[in-house]
Amino acid sequence: MAGMETTSTTLRWALLILMDNPDKQEKIRDELLSVVGRSRRLTMADKPKLPYFVAAINELQRVANMLPFIFFHRCTEGTVIGGKFIPEDTLTFPQIFSVMKEDAVFERPEEFLPERFLAEDGKTVNRATLERMVAFGLGKRQCVGEGLARLEMFLVLGSILLHYRLEPTEPIDMTPQFGQVLNPKPFKCRVAPL
Template sequence: MEWAKIYGNIFTVKMGITTAIILNGYEAIRDVFQRKGALSSGRPYIPTLDFLHGKGLVCADYSMKQRAYREFTLKYLAKADIEKQTENEIDALLQYIRNTNGEPFDFNSTISSTGSNVIGSILFGGRQDYDDPNFINLVGSYRHAAELSAQASIQNFLPFLSFLPQCSEGKVAWNTFASHVKRLLDQHKLGYDARATRGLVDAFLHQFKEGDSDQKWLYTDEDLLANCQSLYLGGSETTSTTLTWGMLCLLSNPDVYEKIHAELDEVVGKTRRPSLADRPHLPYVNATLMEIQRCNYIAPFSLPHKATKDTFIGGYVIPEGTSILANYWSVFMNEDLWPNPREFQPSRFFDEYGILKRVETFIPFSIGKLL
């Protein structure tokens, strides 16, 4: 953000052997990722995620296959009863907390299990017990790998440093995680029934086994595995980390959670849990969730994009293959958009009449075709 004050909102940084374009501010990000989405939606090679072999929703380069997978997944998620699966997992989480009998416990680790089970339910149609050794190993493996990735990220810009201990350990950790997901997928395939759809994996298998013959080449076992791993990677740890930061924000601002509690008591009552149908009637809860996402401590930068062709951006020619990174932190910590941006203030999402407002620059899930 300081460099942007000197060089403008679009500038070049040399990161090791990689040349990267940095986008600062909402207008620059929207111009490149949304208005020129097809020209900036490539995905460069990411060494720390080498276990995906350039496949899956996270690492696949922009192509017809990548677009087909994305569309297929979004269509399935739009029809799936994810709310019911989440409610079942909330019951399990609450019971786990009750069983601690008021003793301290690791909230982040527990909520990682919760997020992982929701993703697992979407993929496979079932959940695993928190004390299941295989499930503990799965959750532990991707948490450990995610921690090592931060230390090993230097190899994304200087690949020849892959011999460093943190890089080699990170590779082992990600391969361990990948093997746990493969085990789950292999077990699930043994119970496959063409007449039933237990989850996204079965929907994928139906398409592979019985879909349009002209499209079957899009659906391979390697791609299915990479997509399962990608969804665990993109949906579990990010969600649990966001919720952990949210818990910290609420504990640090008791006036906020008291208002949340009061609104829930008034709208929902104490005899049932909140549902998505209640969402329009819970403005303060919505504002708090948005403020938690605005304080985006888990992903201040986008995953790297890649120019698919020579592209004009902000008056500059960006050569094909150049990496492009969006600085989301520059949007959410912009004092012109969010006065006192480092303060936790759900009220910033209300207008002068106390009505929840739509804020165009609120982009917690990015904009355009890729994260």
Template sequence: MELLGATSAVLLVCIACLLSFTAWRKRSGKGKMPPGPVPLPILGNMLQVKPKDLARTLQKLSEKYGPVFTVYLGSEPVVVLQGRDVVKEALIDRADEFAARGRMPIGDRANNGLGIIFSNNEEWLQVRRFALSTLRNFGMGKRSIEERIQEEAEYLLEEIAKTKRMPFDPTSMLSCSVSNVICSIIFGNRYDYKDKKFLALMSNMNNIFEMMNSHWGQEKERANSHFHLKNLITSTFDLFIAGTETTSTTIRYGLLLLLKNPKIQEKVQEEIDRVVGRSRKPCVADRTQMPYTDAVVHEIQRFISLIPLGLPHTVTKDTHLREYVIPKGTTVYPLLSSVLYDSKEFANPEEFNPGHFLNENGTFRKSEFFMPFSAGKRICPGEGLARMEIFLLIAIILQNFTLKPVVDPQELNITPTLSGTGNVPPVYQLCAFPR
């Protein structure tokens, strides 16, 4: 009986696999869904992809299946776009067709379809437009934002100075510094780095509800309006998260790369001394006169590929892409790391090299492959603020301090601790020596 039961189980598994293979053959191919590895029942392709190294695994699969292919994460198909050409074709050239946000369980639970990041359709258009307009009114893209960043940098420098050349982990102070910039924009206030309420806000986003200004909900009587209090709170949550974690993590990872490459740090400091000097803070206007520093900042963002898969998109109707058809509702991942690591555009992409963004004569070289903020209609709305912060804070820190590792630079580990949907630098310490 036991042998019969085991045989029946194996037979059922074989039948299920056969049916799954048959269904997969019918669904994929020219004029159908993009090709990809054969999925198993229930598991899909989970045995062929590594969740902790998803981007690299998908990159490897593209070598076999091409720039547009399908993988099954469980029972759900996901279409992956690999390389600049097809990512541009989808997100920029055909932006309307690929503008919808793909489903993410964490977004469903946290935002319930509200806010900016995970919303769709008319609701997304209205809330995004309102957010951008409000941020511009608060000074986004203007000198007042630059001054806020410079002012916050002073507090950051004070915190670094307090370490008195002793080893420290820069995570908390960088998070507080970057967060204070977005707080000053959204809440009209900055907070001391040791402030308990501020630290609670950093660790528990529920405090956002307590700090909301009640007048943001004054359109609430309009039954069909998207500008009700809950949506405005969720939108603020999105701005707070997006305006803190991504930027502070980029800077933290950038400082680690500079510790690993002290000669690059030295060249940045030489350029700062030559262009800005020590008597004033670097400003955005200096950027055009600081091509090497600008290249270093771009290379940091390229090299770390912070969000390697970008955020998911979806198609709201059956959509033809090249020789395939992507069915309505299918999740689409633009593999941003494949664009940032394109070897035809960036020689030796696995190497951290500011020369990737420099011409032979030393001037800054723009690249259409630079897509750390994604592209098209779903490009990060805070791109301008983030780029300003990353440039100014790194430049101001290096203007005032020389950063040194607590171990030999060659021993520093720069491999991300998470490399599935986000690349986070390993924990490290540094010493800051006043210049």
């Protein structure tokens, strides 16, 4: 259930964000069409040839960030975090939000900038930025469904963008609805065949 909910929510955010950034949507589509064309389906074998699209997926997951808090953790020993001492047996409540939206690595965090995940050549992965992208958590508690979620985002979103243009039919509202995850408000869009 968790994997289905988070992937479908990420896809809803992706549609909304791409409608709000039509220039980025077109850039992704241009890259997809140059690699895949219209005569075949997108496959995972195409991924290395689609650096901008892969960067856009990372940025979509950073911006969407529908799980700003992760489960409680207990410190097994006293430690110092950000100059503050955390005693042993203290319950902590890690916030992914603070990394994804307030980290200095993500300049202008309120903007959708897939380019931040690419080096200056526009093709090579920016490792420093990618290492700070913790949408799936870290370490032994990292989401076990990360691989499947990334695969689904790549294939589903890529297939949509290869065949359709996403256009808003009403003003775009990026205010999240709070619940177990941060959902976009219900919205309507025009899915225009290419």
